[in-house]
Amino acid sequence: MRAAALWSLLWLDLRLAWRGRLFAVTLALGAVMAGAVRIFAPAELGGAHELEELAAAWAAEGGRLTTLRPQAQAMTLQARLVPAVICLDVLVVGFFFGGVMLLQEKALRTLAAYRVSPGGAGLYVTSKVLVNLLMALLYTALVLVIVPPAGASIGAIAGVMGVVSLGSATCTLGGIALAAPFRGLSSFFYPAAVASMVLSAAVPAYVAPAFATEGMSWIRALPTYQAFFALCELLGPGGRAGVLPGFLWISGVGLVITAALAWWLTARRVMQEVA
Amino acid sequence: MRRAWAAISAIASKDLKVARRDQVTTYVLAGSLLLAGAARLFLPLVEGTQPRFAVLEGAPAALIERLEAAGRVELCADEAALRARVLEQDDAPGLMVDEHGALALLLEGDEAPAVVASTMAAARSEAATQGGGDGPPRPPIRAIGLSLLLYAAVVLVGSAMGLGIVEERESGAMSAMSVTPLRFREYVIAKLAVSGALAMTLGVAAAWVAIGAAAPLGSIALAALGIVPITWLFGLVIGAAASNQLAAMAAMKGLMLVLVSAPVVGFMDLGGWAWLLTPFAPHWGVQGMFAALNGQAPWAALWAALWAAPWVAGLLLLLRRRVTAAT
Known part of the structure; x- marks a missing residue:
């Protein structure tokens, strides 16, 4: 019974997302961004020769140079940009979608009709999460087809899909929780834009890790920051301890909190106000 | 003329009332000023990173x-x-x-x-990277960050205008307006005037919060004026292309790629490829704001206005067709 209800809701949400061109725009953007990375970002290592010269000069002066994670050098700019392309869409922009779907249904008064059906807040929220999850996974698969990660195993690709799923679910639920008190998209847009800008503070920290120090270390607690480095770990050379557990810990806690908030606000506020 | 002015002020007044009722104005102001405050707090830390x-x-x-x-x-x-x-x-x-x-x-x-x-x-005790070193000059992170932030504060106001148009279409308000003596150009002038004035005010206010009394507010206002057509472009794309809120989100997502990436790429060393950015108004808008923050004349923002103007004109024609079709 509940599975049938979830399936009906899911089908409705998929059709709405399709009609609103969310799938088309998301996949087109994925193709454009991944294509740009494939064409413009160098797939060869830069600076290796310069490092060799520096090491030789250091040794000539009696110094010793030890590289603790030599495989870390093997990540090209192209490979480093793939986690950024995935994270920006799935997490930073994806944050909006759950909220927008809810607000669209408020505007169309679909929610008023749903209120008198046997479905509850849990099914309603789950359906939104699954639609966004599908979109996130399709987007990620498209990016990985256009810029195939060199040497990544099937297990690593599965791990990427796992990171994307966890991140997408957390951000969709966060978006729903944030959107619940608002009347429409125009009033929701600014708070969501501010939240997205905070989430995107992980971008400069990914490009230059020293950015997340000196009073900016709060960036390390963002799920986007953890996701950037978790994807880098899975698609890159690997070997950096604590990255994946760090992502699982922060995103796991984030998922539980956002799920509880999204369900509670949908059940206690959204469903009540349209009754 | 008097009738047109009355119609424009009526629509502008309605937009402001709706924005106040839905607290859009509050969120627009609070969001931008909050980010400006955060920039004031954190950018010196980032610039001073050793x-x-x-x-x-x-x-x-x-x-x-x-x-x-x-x-x-x-x-x-x-x-x-x-x-x-x-x-x-x-x-x-x-x-x-x-x-x-x-x-x-x-x-x-x-x-x-x-x-x-x-x-x-x-x-080795050679000339170090800090103070007096002969290494490459450090990028002006604070000015780059601030110019991107002020550009965002001005441009994002377009979302309120675009989403307002979408909501008017969804709620049937547009159909109701079509049976009044209101003309399309009066409707559009009111929308552009309200969003333009709000964007300008917000750009200058955000600069004052982020920098303080030392901010070159005159130059920043000129740069913001040059960026306002991009604000309109943003709002008109949403208003003309989207029939509902989900489609509006899709339109914003597509547009964000250009609105965000062109200004960021403009600060990179592109060598002989820099000319590729010429037709991108967002690039010129941010460069204008960057010049204003550095005490120079924001001429680049004029280019932003010139490059955005044909798009705004084309989108107005498209919006007119959509409005006519909807009513």
Whole structure:
């Protein structure tokens, strides 16, 4: 019974997302961004020769140079940009979608009709999460087809899909929780834009890790920051301890909190106000 | 003329009332000023970020002194702690004197050559990267960050205008307006005037919050004026292309790629490819704001207005067709 209800809701949400061109725009953007990375970002290592010269000069002066994670050098700019392309869409922009779907249904008064059906807040929220999850996974698969990660195993690709799923679910639920008190998209847009800008503070920290120090270390607690480095770990050379557990810990806690908030606000506020 | 003015002010007044009722104005102001406040708080920290060195306790005092002249030194109790520190994500190289008395440099492996070179130079007591060094000049992070923020504060107001049009279409208000004497040009002028005035005000207010009384507010206002057509472009794309809120989100997502990437790419060294950015109004808008923040004339913002104007005109025609079709 509940599975049938979830399936009906899911089908409705998929059709709405399709009609609103969310799938088309998301996949087109994925193709454009991944294509740009494939064409413009160098797939060869830069600076290796310069490092060799520096090491030789250091040794000539009696110094010793030890590289603790030599495989870390093997990540090209192209490979480093793939986690950024995935994270920006799935997490930073994806944050909006759950909220927008809810607000669209408020505007169309679909929610008023749903209120008198046997479905509850849990099914309603789950359906939104699954639609966004599908979109996130399709987007990620498209990016990985256009810029195939060199040497990544099937297990690593599965791990990427796992990171994307966890991140997408957390951000969709966060978006729903944030959107619940608002009347429409125009009033929701600014708070969501501010939240997205905070989430995107992980971008400069990914490009230059020293950015997340000196009073900016709060960036390390963002799920986007953890996701950037978790994807880098899975698609890159690997070997950096604590990255994946760090992502699982922060995103796991984030998922539980956002799920509880999204369900509670949908059940206690959204469903009540349209009754 | 008098009738047109009455119609324009009626629509503008209605938009302001709706924005106040839905607290859109509050969120627009609060969101932008909050980000400006955060920029004021955090950008000096980012700009003042120093290179970090992890050093094993017991290293020669002269070495620590030399490294402290170039950045911040973190002492580690033993070699395991030193290695763990080097493996953290912030590119802090490690230094220790090994059992043979040689100076050992510990790297993670993904440090940029410039980081390695500056660490070696600091350890050797050569001209360090900080103060008086002959290394590459540090990028003006604060001015870049502020110009992007002020550009965003001005342009994002377009979302309120675009989403307002979408909501009018969804709620049937547009159909109701079609049976009044209101003309399309009066409707559009009211929308553009309200969003333009709000965008200008917000740009200047955000600059004042982010910089304080020292902000060159006149130049910033001129730069914001040049960016306002991009605000309109943003709003009109949403208003003309989207039939509902989901489609509006899709339109915003598509447009964000150009609105965000062109200004960011404009600060990169593109060599002979820089001309490719010429037709991108967002690039010129941010460059204009960057010039204003550096005390120069924001001529680039004029280019932003010129490049955005044909798009705005085309979108107005499209919106007119959509409005006519909808009513």
